[in-house]
Amino acid sequence: MTSHFLHGRGTVYPGFLDAHVHLALIDPTMLHRGGIARILDLGGWLPRDPSPSMPDLAYAYQFVTAPGGYPSRAVWAEPGWSCPVDSAADAARAVDLQVAAGASVLKITLNAVAGPVLGADALVALVGRAHNRGLPVVAHAEGAGQAERAFTAGVDAFAHTPFSERLPDGLLTAMAARMTWISTLDIHGWGYPTAAFEIASDNLRRFHRNGGRVLYGTDLGNGPLPLGVNHREIVALLGAGLTPDDVLAALCSSTPLKLTVADTRVTFVPGERPRDPEDFADWLVAARALTRPELEVLA
Numbered sequence: 001m002t003s004h005f006l007h008g009r010g011t012v013y014p015g016f017l018d019a020h021v022h023l024a025l026i027d028p029t030m031l032h033r034g035g036i037a038r039i040l041d042l043g044g045w046l047p048r049d050p051s052p053s054m055p056d057l058a059y060a061y062q063f064v065t066a067p068g069g070y071p072s073r074a075v076w077a078e079p080g081w082s083c084p085v086d087s088a089a090d091a092a093r094a095v096d097l098q099v100a101a102g103a104s105v106l107k108i109t110l111n112a113v114a115g116p117v118l119g120a121d122a123l124v125a126l127v128g129r130a131h132n133r134g135l136p137v138v139a140h141a142e143g144a145g146q147a148e149r150a151f152t153a154g155v156d157a158f159a160h161t162p163f164s165e166r167l168p169d170g171l172l173t174a175m176a177a178r179m180t181w182i183s184t185l186d187i188h189g190w191g192y193p194t195a196a197f198e199i200a201s202d203n204l205r206r207f208h209r210n211g212g213r214v215l216y217g218t219d220l221g222n223g224p225l226p227l228g229v230n231h232r233e234i235v236a237l238l239g240a241g242l243t244p245d246d247v248l249a250a251l252c253s254s255t256p257l258k259l260t261v262a263d264t265r266v267t268f269v270p271g272e273r274p275r276d277p278e279d280f281a282d283w284l285v286a287a288r289a290l291t292r293p294e295l296e297v298l299a
């Protein structure tokens with residue numbers, strides 16, 4: 001990841017990415033003021049005409065789930081946001097529907113705590129069809145054993161660091177060899193860490209230590225989260241053993257999940273990067289996303 005220092009001004013990075021956002025639940029035009037230049041929408045956003053104040057984005061369109069599965073019964077989700085799949089024979093139709101709507105990533109849910117989950121055959125068929133159509137698969141895995149099921153079926157990424165149980169080292173090592181995890185640590189208590197926060201932090205620490213790829217992501221739209229770089233998420237990542245350079249790599253991935261996301265903005269952080277890691281999060285949250293003409297004015 002390359003950055004450069006604008007003399008006396010601050011540091012310019014590739015546009016920061018929040019890899020887990022629900023645009024339908026927030027005001028997307030506010031994000032660049034908070035430093036976020038690019039986003040991955042993981043469900044519920046129906047494509048419309050782009051506005052210049054929107055972040056650059058790639059999106060999933062619907063949540064693909066079992067009939068009656070999460071989030072089709074959640075109060076925050078509109079009925080049209082979920083795409084039920086009841087069998088392997090139904091998988092191609094569901095995936096093709098997302099592709100036709102412009103999706104470049106498939107979002108599936110395996111939330112055993114909030115309803116029925118996809119069976120093994122349907123899961124494998126969905127992953128296979130998505131890969132055939134060139135889509136990486138991101139899963140929300142929740143409930144004991146669901147993360148392992150997703151991994152075994154060939155899922156590429158988790159929308160949340162697994163938080164339902166401590167994953168054994170052998171499984172974590174295997175996951176680290178080929179998966180990407182989107183962090184979302186702060187959703188577990190929003191500054192008042194819950195048991196799930198501790199489980200997720202421990203899993204993420206070992207996943208990262210084993211070389212697993214981590215993307216910064218917040219699940220923006222669900223819960224009291226700031227519209228921009230989240231100080232608590234940054235502190236939680238540092239707490240899970242990522243260095244400040246690792247955190248910047250998690251924010252600046254040029255091809256997250258091998259996706260091409262447009263990058264019309266860069267992220268500018270005023271002032272000099274502090275030497276003390278303790279001061280890193282405070283410094284980073286002053287970030288703002290700028291178009292290249294806006295940056296020219298600054299320079």
Ligand SMILES: [Zn+2]
Pocket residue numbers: 020021022042159219222
């Ligand atoms: Zn989400």
